[in-house]
Amino acid sequence: MSAVTETVESRLDPRRAVRTVVEAGDHWMHELKAGQTLRIVDLEGNQAVDTFFLDAHDPAERYCAQTTIRAQGNLYLTAGTRLMSTRGNTMLEITADTCGRHDTLGGACAAESNQVRYDIAKRPMHSCRDSFLLALARSGRNLSKRDIGPNINFFMNVPVTPEGGLSFEDGISAPGKYVEMKAVRDVLVLVSNCPQLNNPCNGWNPTPVEMLVWDPWRPVQVGRIPVS
Amino acid sequence: MSTLLYSETLPGGASWSARLRRSQGLRLVDASGTANVALTLLRADDPTERLNLPDTLKSQHIARLTYPYVLQSDMGHVLASVTEDTSGWHDVLCGLSDAALVEAKYGEATYQAARNARHTNAREHVLVELGKYGLSERDLPSAVNLFSRVSVKEGGALAWEPQGKPGQSVTLRFEMDVLIVVSATPHPLDPSTTWAPQGVELEVLRCSPPRADDPSRTVRPENDRAFTLTERLYL
Numbered sequence: 001m002s003a004v005t006e007t008v009e010s011r012l013d014p015r016r017a018v019r020t021v022v023e024a025g026d027h028w029m030h031e032l033k034a035g036q037t038l039r040i041v042d043l044e045g046n047q048a049v050d051t052f053f054l055d056a057h058d059p060a061e062r063y064c065a066q067t068t069i070r071a072q073g074n075l076y077l078t079a080g081t082r083l084m085s086t087r088g089n090t091m092l093e094i095t096a097d098t099c100g101r102h103d104t105l106g107g108a109c110a111a112e113s114n115q116v117r118y119d120i121a122k123r124p125m126h127s128c129r130d131s132f133l134l135a136l137a138r139s140g141r142n143l144s145k146r147d148i149g150p151n152i153n154f155f156m157n158v159p160v161t162p163e164g165g166l167s168f169e170d171g172i173s174a175p176g177k178y179v180e181m182k183a184v185r186d187v188l189v190l191v192s193n194c195p196q197l198n199n200p201c202n203g204w205n206p207t208p209v210e211m212l213v214w215d216p217w218r219p220v221q222v223g224r225i226p227v228s
Numbered sequence: 229m230s231t232l233l234y235s236e237t238l239p240g241g242a243s244w245s246a247r248l249r250r251s252q253g254l255r256l257v258d259a260s261g262t263a264n265v266a267l268t269l270l271r272a273d274d275p276t277e278r279l280n281l282p283d284t285l286k287s288q289h290i291a292r293l294t295y296p297y298v299l300q301s302d303m304g305h306v307l308a309s310v311t312e313d314t315s316g317w318h319d320v321l322c323g324l325s326d327a328a329l330v331e332a333k334y335g336e337a338t339y340q341a342a343r344n345a346r347h348t349n350a351r352e353h354v355l356v357e358l359g360k361y362g363l364s365e366r367d368l369p370s371a372v373n374l375f376s377r378v379s380v381k382e383g384g385a386l387a388w389e390p391q392g393k394p395g396q397s398v399t400l401r402f403e404m405d406v407l408i409v410v411s412a413t414p415h416p417l418d419p420s421t422t423w424a425p426q427g428v429e430l431e432v433l434r435c436s437p438p439r440a441d442d443p444s445r446t447v448r449p450e451n452d453r454a455f456t457l458t459e460r461l462y463l
Contacts, residue, residue, distance in 0.1 A: 009343040029347045059367075060365045060366050064323065065282075065323075065368075065370070066281075066321065066322060066323025066324070066370050066371070067323060067324075067326075068320070068323065069321055069323075069325060069386070070322040070416050070417060072387070072418070073385060073386050074383070074384045074385050075321065075380050075384040076383075076384035077387065085364070086351075086368060087326075088326045088328050088329070094244060100399055101384070103285075104286060105291070105321070106282050106284060106285070106286050107280065107281075107282020107286070108282070110283070110302065110304075112302070112303045112304035112457075113280075113286075113287065113300075113302075115304050116283070116287050116304045116450050116454045116457065117286070117287045117450055117451050118298070119453075120453055120456065120457070122290060129302075137271070139401060141279060141345075143372050144276070145276055146276050146300070146366045146367060147366055147370075149368075149370065150280075150282050150370055160293075160380040160384075161380070162380065162381060162382075163379075164290060164291045164379065164380075165289060165291065166285055166286065166289050166290055166291040166293035166316065167288065167289060168286065189237060199461075
């Protein structure tokens with residue numbers, strides 16, 4: 001088990017990657033092929049990146065936070081973590097991490113959970129689940145809320161105490177910190193660059209992140225799914 | 229206040245499901261003190277709404293389930309409240325066991341060889357029970373493990389800790405019409421390699437509706453708002 005302070009640098013050359021900036025509050029959906037590597041860069045620091053994975057060919061198999069946690073016997077994600085599916089298969093593996101720890105307990109913010117957590121009048125505020133749903137609607141894949149489970153919050157700090165308490169803390173990330181993961185199978189990557197303004201998960205100021213994709217065989221086209 | 233409607237015995241290694249109504253309850257009694265019951269919930273009249281553990285944990289600032297906390301759906305509603313709990317800690321982190329985990333830990337025991345003492349697992353139990361209502365793998369929620377204590381140490385390491393409280397019980401009061409699924413199978417982190425799943429008694433109750441000062445409602449301001457949103461479903 002990696003200690004939370006350990007970090008692992010990447011050996012990949014960013015000049016060989018296809019790069020896309022995702023602004024705060026935007027979504028990004030991309031099919032990452034087996035063998036390809038995705039790096040997410042926290043450009044300005046303290047930015048939560050809500051991320052979910054579905055099997056590209058059979059999306060009934062999807063990322064499972066609980067299986068990932070229990071398979072590694074540790075709550076926090078970092079280099080070496082295998083990101084597991086609802087069927088107990090490895091979907092991706094985290095190969096580099098200069099932040100040191102990421103959350104998969106807190107899930108995504110939603111209009112409805114914001115009403116509970118902050119104020120019933122907060123419903124109109126933008127949220128990660130709305131971004132996920134728009135990305136699924138635009139994908140043309142007949143996917144819906146049914147297909148979304150608890151996700152990963154890269155760069156987010158949700159410490160749990162030995163007594164079973166939980167809190168949202170200011171991020172431990174900083175400008176330029178990144179996390180990198182290699183796909184073991186073809187996966188659909190669903191990202192919401194978190195728009196939350198009600199807690200410190202984005203340092204009270206949501207900012208852009210960058211996606212870098214390395215293809216071991218050939219250049220790839222990445223970017224947002226075009227409007228059909 | 230609650231009255232018993234009926235009770236059933238859930239043997240170790242078996243699963244159970246039911247549609248239960250708002251203001252009904254379910255008390256689970258573990259005579260052995262070593263049972264584990266995986267449990268999940270969906271909204272009965274719209275199962276795309278289901279137990280959401282991230283929302284449950286972050287709005288109540290908890291990483292375990294106990295009295296008087298609630299289980300929330302992904303739509304800001306209260307599916308169930310814990311109205312009584314003598315165990316003190318139910319795991320919310322580790323989810324469902326699966327066939328590969330059970331075979332690796334306990335070995336193979338097929339129906340052909342072991343009949344109804346065969347090795348079962350929580351994931352397949354939940355899929356089978358969901359199938360009885362026309363639901364499938366796409367509808368699979370995350371799950372809690374009743375009667376199992378898993379704490380988080382410095383650095384994030386999980387620690388399964390035996391509770392050993394014979395006769396321990398927990399009671400849920402449903403705040404919505406729900407589909408409930410339970411599986412009496414060993415916790416994924418239970419270190420024992422002997423297949424000995426313990427059963428529980430299931431008592432289906434009629435409960436008094438929660439009052440304005442109900443502890444599940446007043447324990448946090450977030451819970452009061454979740455109850456308000458839930459009441460709007462039944463106006």
